[in-house]
Amino acid sequence: xxxxxxxxxxxxxxxxxxxxxxxxxxxxxxxxxxxxxxxxxxxxxxxxxxxxxxxxxxxxxxxxxxxxxxxxxxxxxxxxxxxxxxxxxxxxxxxxxxxxxxxxxxxxxxxxxxxxxxxxxxxxxxxxxxxxxxxxxxxxxxxxxxxxxxxxxxxxxxxxxxxxxxxxxxxxxxxxxxxxxxxxxxxxxxxxxxxxxxxxxxxxxxxxxxxxxxxxxxxxxxxxxxxxxxxxxxxxxxxxxxxxxxxxxxxxxxxxxxxxxxxxxxxxxxxxxxxxxxxxxxxxxxxxxxxxxxxxxxxxxxxxxxxxxxxxxxxxxxxxxxxxxxxxxxxxxxxxxxxxxxxxxxxxxxxxxxxxxxxxxxxxxxxxxxxxxxxxxxxxxxxxxxxxxxxxxxxxx
Ligand SMILES: [Zn+2]
Numbered sequence: 321x322x323x324x325x326x327x328x329x330x331x332x333x334x335x336x337x338x339x340x341x342x343x344x345x346x347x348x349x350x351x352x353x354x355x356x357x358x359x360x361x362x363x364x365x366x367x368x369x370x371x372x373x374x375x376x377x378x379x380x381x382x383x384x385x386x387x388x389x390x391x392x393x394x395x396x397x398x399x400x401x402x403x404x405x406x407x408x409x410x411x412x413x414x415x416x417x418x419x420x421x422x423x424x425x426x427x428x429x430x431x432x433x434x435x436x437x438x439x440x441x442x443x444x445x446x447x448x449x450x451x452x453x454x455x456x457x458x459x460x461x462x463x464x465x466x467x468x469x470x471x472x473x474x475x476x477x478x479x480x481x482x483x484x485x486x487x488x489x490x491x492x493x494x495x496x497x498x499x500x501x502x503x504x505x506x507x508x509x510x511x512x513x514x515x516x517x518x519x520x521x522x523x524x525x526x527x528x529x530x531x532x533x534x535x536x537x538x539x540x541x542x543x544x545x546x547x548x549x550x551x552x553x554x555x556x557x558x559x560x561x562x563x564x565x566x567x568x569x570x571x572x573x574x575x576x577x578x579x580x581x582x583x584x585x586x587x588x589x590x591x592x593x594x595x596x597x598x599x600x601x602x603x604x605x606x607x608x609x610x611x612x613x614x615x616x617x618x619x620x621x622x623x624x625x626x627x628x629x630x631x632x633x634x635x636x637x638x639x640x641x642x643x644x645x646x647x648x649x650x651x652x653x654x655x656x657x658x659x660x661x662x663x664x665x666x667x668x669x670x671x672x673x674x675x676x677x678x679x680x681x682x683x684x685x686x687x688x689x690x691x692x693x694x695x696x697x698x699x700x701x702x703x704x705x706x707x708x709x710x711x712x713x714x715x716x717x
Pocket of ligand 1: 419423513
């Protein structure tokens with residue numbers, strides 16, 4: 321038997337006495353109760369269900385079946401046949417503000433941007449969304465401004481039923497998805513929607529309609545927006561962020577953009593200077609290594625073991641050493657588990673790629689490159705790292 325959907329005629333009744341006429345167990349094991357009439361909104365039409373209490377039991381979900389029967393899912397069995405029901409009014413008001421705000425914004429988009437809403441989602445924990453079918457990344461500010469202008473007019477939001485045969489007399493924004501008696505929600509002369517949801521009594525109650533961002537989703541443009549108290553919370557959190565950032569820059573909110581641009585320019589200049597200093601450091605380090613090189617007949621052998629230097633850094637150092645005549649350099653770094661090795665050779669008789677393969681074979685590592693420069697690595701123990709260059713001279717013969 322269909323439940324009387326009393327929230328449609330009195331969406332502000334958030335407490336009532338309820339008579340339980342049926343108790344059920346849902347296929348997933350949850351307990352449900354049926355009332356002859358209810359002010360609890362069941363999930364549907366892009367709006368989530370109400371929550372609240374029936375006596376001591378928490379109402380965790382509200383469903384409506386194809387026959388129009390509303391099942392209130394409760395967290396415990398209810399023994400009494402009559403209970404006092406309470407709806408979470410804060411949650412309901414947030415849904416009403418966002419649902420009404422969606423109608424208002426969708427019609428404002430039709431008027432300001434000539435685009436229809438193809439789907440909408442009413443959320444309160446995250447921003448609500450409206451999807452438009454357009455390949456363009458439009459500026460929706462004109463629609464946002466118009467929605468709020470209409471909101472300030474504090475128009476009445478009313479609902480009434482129209483028979484399907486007469487529905488053509490109503491200038492609906494979108495065609496109805498249901499048949500028979502169709503419920504119309506009208507923002508006084510501005511918007512007509514076929515909708516079964518809960519809405520504010522007047523547009524002023526929506527508080528504000530604020531678009532947070534737009535998002536491209538293939539051929540659609542998704543608009544994320546907030547209304548009422550949620551919009552206030554967003555404003556407060558954004559203000560908090562802005563104030564904190566402004567304080568860091570020792571300026572006011574209006575000075576942030578300039579301060580960030582200045583900081584960015586300064587960072588770029590420092591990065592450039594840092595790169596020059598790094599290069600200089602490598603040159604000096606290379607000179608130091610050459611000075612300490614071991615003279616072996618025709619070559620100068622350099623073996624250097626570092627800790628926690630990146631393979632790129634070793635390669636850059638090897639690059640400096642490549643310019644030194646007769647130098648064969650073996651540069652290693654170890655991070656406690658993994659060993660990196662770079663070999664450079666300025667001697668035509670010693671091929672860097674052959675040499676690195678022989679050395680890394682000791683630890684089961686791998687490497688490759690050409691005759692002048694090779695790199696590689698592998699897992700190694702502290703002892704293997706310490707003994708890495710022990711046999712180097714044998715390989716050079
Ligand atoms: Zn609606």
